[in-house]
Amino acid sequence: MFPRPRYVFLDDRGMSTVEYSLGLLVAAAFAMILFGIVQSGSVEDGLTGLIDRALNFTG
Structure with missing residues (x-):
């Protein structure tokens, strides 16, 4: 029936795993x-046009 030391409650050994999984x-x-935004019609058309212009560039 001894009181627990206070430092036992401040132990955060498992926090790195939790933070990693949340990240x-x-x-x-x-x-x-981001994938949903890029797959939308106007963004997809804009990116396709940009790539097409870059590939057909005759500087």
């Missing part, structure tokens, strides 16, 4: 949103 989830969600 991966956020990155995946951001990639899905």
